[in-house]
Amino acid sequence: MTALWAITRRELASFFHSVVAPVVLTGFLVSVGLFFTIYLFGYSEMSLTALQAPASGSYLNLAEGLFRPLVSITVFFLLFLLPALSMRLMAPDLRAGRRELVASWPVGDGTWILGKWLGGSLAALALIAAGAAYILAGWTFGHPEAGPAFTAVLGQALIASCLVAWGLLASCLVSHQIVAYFLAFMFSLTLFIIGTFDRLVGGAAGRLASELSLLTHFERFSRGVIALQDLLYFAGMTAIALAIAWAVHAGRRLAPGRRLGPWMPALLTIVVAVLVYLVGAQFPRSWDLTGNHRYSLAPQSLQVLDQLGDLLDGKGAGAAAAVAGGEGPTGADHVQVYAFYQKLDPARDETEALLTSCRQRSHRFRFEVIDPEVDLDLFRKYDLGSSRSVVVTVGDRFTTLMQPEESALLSAVYRLASGRLSRVMFLTGHGEHLLDNNERPGYVSCALALTDQGYDVQPLLLPGGARVPDACDVLVIAGPRLDPEPGETAAIDAFIARGGAVLAMVDPPTPAGWVTWLERWHLVPTGEVLIDAGRVAVEQGLGPRTVAIVDSYSHHAIVHSLHGLVTTFALAQPLMRTTANDSLLLGSPLLTTGETSWAESDPATLFTGRPEFDPQTDHRGPLPFGWVLESRHVTGTRPGRLVAIGNSEFLNNAMINRGANRDLLLNAVGWLAREDALIQVRGRDPLSQPVVLTARQKNVYACGALAGWPLLVGSLAVGLMLRSRRELKGRP
Numbered sequence: 162m163t164a165l166w167a168i169t170r171r172e173l174a175s176f177f178h179s180v181v182a183p184v185v186l187t188g189f190l191v192s193v194g195l196f197f198t199i200y201l202f203g204y205s206e207m208s209l210t211a212l213q214a215p216a217s218g219s220y221l222n223l224a225e226g227l228f229r230p231l232v233s234i235t236v237f238f239l240l241f242l243l244p245a246l247s248m249r250l251m252a253p254d255l256r257a258g259r260r261e262l263v264a265s266w267p268v269g270d271g272t273w274i275l276g277k278w279l280g281g282s283l284a285a286l287a288l289i290a291a292g293a294a295y296i297l298a299g300w301t302f303g304h305p306e307a308g309p310a311f312t313a314v315l316g317q318a319l320i321a322s323c324l325v326a327w328g329l330l331a332s333c334l335v336s337h338q339i340v341a342y343f344l345a346f347m348f349s350l351t352l353f354i355i356g357t358f359d360r361l362v363g364g365a366a367g368r369l370a371s372e373l374s375l376l377t378h379f380e381r382f383s384r385g386v387i388a389l390q391d392l393l394y395f396a397g398m399t400a401i402a403l404a405i406a407w408a409v410h411a412g413r414r415l416a417p418g419r420r421l422g423p424w425m426p427a428l429l430t431i432v433v434a435v436l437v438y439l440v441g442a443q444f445p446r447s448w449d450l451t452g453n454h455r456y457s458l459a460p461q462s463l464q465v466l467d468q469l470g471d472l473l474d475g476k477g478a479g480a481a482a483a484v485a486g487g488e489g490p491t492g493a494d495h496v497q498v499y500a501f502y503q504k505l506d507p508a509r510d511e512t513e514a515l516l517t518s519c520r521q522r523s524h525r526f527r528f529e530v531i532d533p534e535v536d537l538d539l540f541r542k543y544d545l546g547s548s549r550s551v552v553v554t555v556g557d558r559f560t561t562l563m564q565p566e567e568s569a570l571l572s573a574v575y576r577l578a579s580g581r582l583s584r585v586m587f588l589t590g591h592g593e594h595l596l597d598n599n600e601r602p603g604y605v606s607c608a609l610a611l612t613d614q615g616y617d618v619q620p621l622l623l624p625g626g627a628r629v630p631d632a633c634d635v636l637v638i639a640g641p642r643l644d645p646e647p648g649e650t651a652a653i654d655a656f657i658a659r660g661g662a663v664l665a666m667v668d669p670p671t672p673a674g675w676v677t678w679l680e681r682w683h684l685v686p687t688g689e690v691l692i693d694a695g696r697v698a699v700e701q702g703l704g705p706r707t708v709a710i711v712d713s714y715s716h717h718a719i720v721h722s723l724h725g726l727v728t729t730f731a732l733a734q735p736l737m738r739t740t741a742n743d744s745l746l747l748g749s750p751l752l753t754t755g756e757t758s759w760a761e762s763d764p765a766t767l768f769t770g771r772p773e774f775d776p777q778t779d780h781r782g783p784l785p786f787g788w789v790l791e792s793r794h795v796t797g798t799r800p801g802r803l804v805a806i807g808n809s810e811f812l813n814n815a816m817i818n819r820g821a822n823r824d825l826l827l828n829a830v831g832w833l834a835r836e837d838a839l840i841q842v843r844g845r846d847p848l849s850q851p852v853v854l855t856a857r858q859k860n861v862y863a864c865g866a867l868a869g870w871p872l873l874v875g876s877l878a879v880g881l882m883l884r885s886r887r888e889l890k891g892r893p
Contacts, residue, residue, distance in 0.1 A: 164269075165276045172250065172280020177287075177878065178885035185246075187875035189238060189288055194866035196234045197295040200227050201854070201862060208851035223299055223850045224309035224451065229383050232313040235292050236379065239285070239321055240353060244345035246284055247328025250277045251410070252341045270411040270423075274403055278322075278329050285321040289314065291874050295866065302862075303852045308450025309385030316382025319395040320375055324349050326402035333409045349375075352398075361504065385451040393441045397434030404430035445521045458518050460722065462571045466523040469496065472578035473525060473555070493556035496574050498528040501540060501550045508549055508564060515567055519574075526574070553577055560615075572615040575836075583634040583834040585611055586621035591672075592642030594813060596620055601815045604639060610823050611830065623649045629656035635833045638665045640809030644674030654681070657792055657801030662833035666809035669734035669767075683739040683746065684788055684805055689760035689779075691733045691786060691807075692772050705772055706761075707731045708786070708808075709820075713753045717789055718837065719804070719828045720751060726821035728752075732768070733808035735760050735784040745793035752787030752806065760784055789832075804829050 176182055204226050293314050299305040324345075331344035356374025359367035371377050375398075378391040404427040411423040449457040458466070473493060498516060502509035509530065516528040533540040533548050543552050543561060551562045551570065555577040562569055576582055587596055587604070594604040596618065608618045621636065623629070626648020629636060636656060657663060667675055671686040679686060693708040703709055708730045714720035730752075738748065760780045766772045774781070786807035791800045811822050831837070854862070 165272050165279070168273060168276025169279040169283070172277060173283055174885070175249075176246070176280075176284045177881050179882065183875045183878040183882060185242060186288065186291060186878050187871045189242060190291055190871035190874055191867060192238055193231070193235055193292050193295060194871060197231055197298075197866045198863045200230055201866075202859060205852055205854040205859070208853050221851045223303050223305035223852070224385060227299065228296055228305065228309055228313055231295060232317065232383050235289075236317060236320060239288070239317070239324065240349050241346070242288065243285055243321060243324040244328050244331070244342050244349060247281050247325050247345055248332055248338045248341035250281050250329050251332040251406075252336050252338045271407055274329070274333075274407045274410055278326055278403055278406075281325040281329060282322045285325055286318055289317045289321060291870075292317075294870055298862070298866075302854065302858070303850050305850065306385065306450075306452040308452065309383075312382045312385050312387055312450055315387070316379050319382070319392075320379050323352075323375065323395050323399045323402070326399045326406070327352070330402045330406040330409070333406045381447070381456075384456055386447055386449050386456045388445070388447040390438070390441050390445060393438045397438050400434055401431050458522065459567060462519070462567055463522065465571045465575045466519060466526060469523045469525045469574070469578055472575070495525045495527055496578060497554045498526070498570075498574075499539065499543075499552040499554070500528060500530045501533045501545060501548050501552070502530060503534065503548050504532050506548065512549075512551065512564070515570065519570075566613070569613040569615075572613070576615045581836075582615070582617055583836065584617040584619065584632050585635045585637060585830060585834075586619050586630070586633045587637045587639060588623065588641070589620045590622050590624075590643075591645060592640075594639045594809060599814060601813060602810075603814050604812065606814045606817045607639075607812045607826065610817065610826060614827055614830075616830065616834075623652055626652045628652055629661065631659075634662065635830055636661065636663045637830075638663065638667075638675075639812070640666055640668050641672060641675055644672045645678070650674070650678040650681075653678070657803060660799040660801055662802040662835075663804070664829055664833060665803065665805045666812070667734070667805070667807060668732060668809050669807070671734070679736075679805065680739065682790060682792075682803060682805070683741050683743065683748070684790075685737045685739060686807060687735045687737060687760060689734055689762045690767050690772075691730075691735060691754055691758055691782075691784065692761050692774075693754065693758045695755045695757045703729060704731075706768070708733050708754055708758065710752060710754070713755055713783060715749060715751050715753070715789075717749065717751055719789065719832050720825065722828070723821050723824060726824070728811065728821050728825050729816065729819055730786070730806075730808040730811045731816065732810055733786050733806075735780070735786050736788055736805055736807045737785070738788070746790060747793070748788055748790035750785040750787065751789045751804065752785065754782040754784045754786065756782055758782035758784065799835075802833050804833060 204221070204223075207226070208221055296310050296313065299310070327348040328341075328345035331348060332338075332341045334344060335341050352373065352375040354374075355370045356377045358370035359374075361367070362370070372394075378388075378394045381388050381391055408423040408427040412421075447457075449455075473495070500509075500512050500516060502512065513530050516530070519526045520528060531539060533545070543550075543559065545552070545561065547563075549564045551565050553560050553562065553570070553573045555574075558577045558580070560573050560577060562573060565573070587593065587608075589595075594602060594607075596604050596608045599605045611618050621629070621633070623646075625646065629652055633656070636653065638653075653663060665675075665679070667679070667686050669686070669690055670688045671679075676686055690706055691708045692705050693703070694705065695709065710728045710730070711726065712724060714723055735754075759774050759782055761767055761772045762778050762780075763772070763775065788803075788805045790803040790805070792803070793800050810816060812826055817823050817826065
């Protein structure tokens with residue numbers, strides 16, 4: 162260990178006690194600071210645009226919009242700098258005269274190689290640590306996620322150590338430093354760009370090229386994810402380079418006929434590194450350190466994949482529901498997904514990463530990424546019109562998706578595996594929200610949300626109280642403004658009595674006919690407007706007549722996963738339960754307002770003006786405005802279900818994608834349709850973090866990034882160099 166530490170210190174001293182450190186550190190930090198300034202100013206402009214047009218849905222996140230591109234450009238600079246640092250590790254010691262002196266030292270070859278590598282790696286880590294100051298600067302103007310910042314620096318450290326090892330190998334091969342630099346640069350460049358051959362050649366050769374690529378394994382670190390396979394890759398590639406460098410160096414001490422001996426341990430290292438990597442690939446493990454775990458599969462997806470075997474084999478609740486609906490399992494033993502993407506399509510990586518995560522979770526899930534220009538027969542078989550098409554197949558069943566998101570893909574997998582297609586029908590004829598209306602009050606976005614989850618969405622008209630079709634799984638009553646015709650409510654009751662399910666959403670004031678119908682279910686729409694003066698509503702910038710729910714959900718399956726997420730309801734009314742006792746009608750509150758809310762009853766301030774709480778007439782919260790009921794008055798084998806909410810505006814085009822409103826809809830429909838596997842949170846809060854800098858702040862950050870920090874670090878390096886030189890002169 163003494164010899165190892167002495168060699169390491171010697172290499173560090175040769176870097177910091179020379180003019181190399183001040184020049185390299187200053188130049189590196191100025192270059193990184195320039196791009197930091199560019200990215201920061203661009204991020205500020207995008208934030209300003211997004212805040213001025215909040216409906217644009219711009220996704221702004223410091224880790225994604227600032228840290229990730231900054232880390233990528235830093236790694237690009239390291240590609241050029243690290244060969245320059247590593248070219249001098251061994252090459253000077255191979256020159257005539259110096260080589261014999263080194264060979265005479267009582268230091269083992271392995272110690273010599275390891276010490277050189279540690280010295281070069283520590284010098285590289287000094288560069289990375291200095292550059293990490295730009296990431297830390299993010300905490301001076303925002304609240305970025307710590308996880309992605311940590312993984313980004315860790316990824317840079319791993320890639321730097323690997324490149325230093327390959328640079329050390331190049332330095333062991335030749336005695337000329339310039340030649341060693343070009344060899345090290347070619348090694349590094351090859352490891353950087355080899356992954357592009359995956360798009361060019363495809364097949365096994367393309368997959369091998371992708372697995373050998375440094376960038377492929379660094380990408381997850383830049384996103385905030387630590388994967389076991391990536392750790393094994395960097396450890397293996399570093400070990401292979403060091404083993405070969407040791408074999409080259411040790412062979413120089415031996416006679417020509419014995420120089421093959423050191424290559425046996427090197428070959429063994431290569432074999433072990435490859436085997437360990439392959440075994441790790443069979444047992445994938447990753448840690449998503451992003452604040453909202455946006456690069457992990459959602460709980461709903463994990464639930465579907467974990468049940469995939471039972472669904473395919475005709476077991477479990479989902480399969481039983483499918484059989485009850487007249488359909489059944491396919492007899493297939495796996496789900497096969499074909500993703501048609503051109504080789505150079507940038508969207509291919511995103512879809513392939515999603516499919517890979519699904520395959521790693523379940524061995525019953527398989528996929529292929531196919532170039533439509535290469536396999537035209539399969540492309541034509543499914544009658545596809547364009548690339549970016551994903552075909553999900555289970556036996557003879559298949560469905561086609563266009564650039565699907567995670568929730569849409571897993572819903573398609575669930576429906577094909579279980580053999581079930583649920584139909585959601587929206588009642589019309591009473592002034593309800595229209596499915597084809599793309600204006601603010603319309604329900605186009607609501608219909609799309611359900612369609613993306615694989616539901617068959619259709620309108621329904623019940624003239625004269627016609628029978629609700631047996632093919633209807635869920636009937637939705639969305640904000641009726643006119644009374645029902647005679648017999649319509651009786652048809653709805655008969656539908657529930659057959660085991661049907663209804664989602665009823667009524668706004669104040671509710672037409673008398675619908676009030677009478679709800680009273681038969683022991684629910685009373687009060688016609689009042691809920692006023693919310695709670696902290697969440699204020700932080701969300703909502704008006705007083707918009708209720709925000711975050712922690713007052715019940716523990717029912719519909720809302721259990723929504724605790725901690727915000728749902729908002731504009732112009733909602735309380736739904737009170739009557740005191741009538743019915744042992745065959747089971748119900749409980751689903752949504753309840755907070756303690757700072759009240760129900761406004763003054764007609765003058767019901768919908769306009771400034772509401773004020775009147776203890777004489779208004780009712781103080783908490784107040785229920787959402788209920789879930791199950792009726793045992795049934796003629797079939799399963800109880801009828803009803804979810805009633807005193808608001809329908811939370812699903813209009815302007816509100817459905819706000820907070821967790823969309824998840825509430827899909828969870829409610831999933832429970833009503835008896836698809837428990839689909840009751841979970843489908844999306845994640847994008848952790849939007851806009852940062853708008855003033856002109857003065859821009860000047861401060863630009864001066865600090867381009868001059869202040871580089872000059873400070875460079876000055877410290879110069880001081881260290883001068884101090885070491887004075888110490889050397891003072892020695893006898």
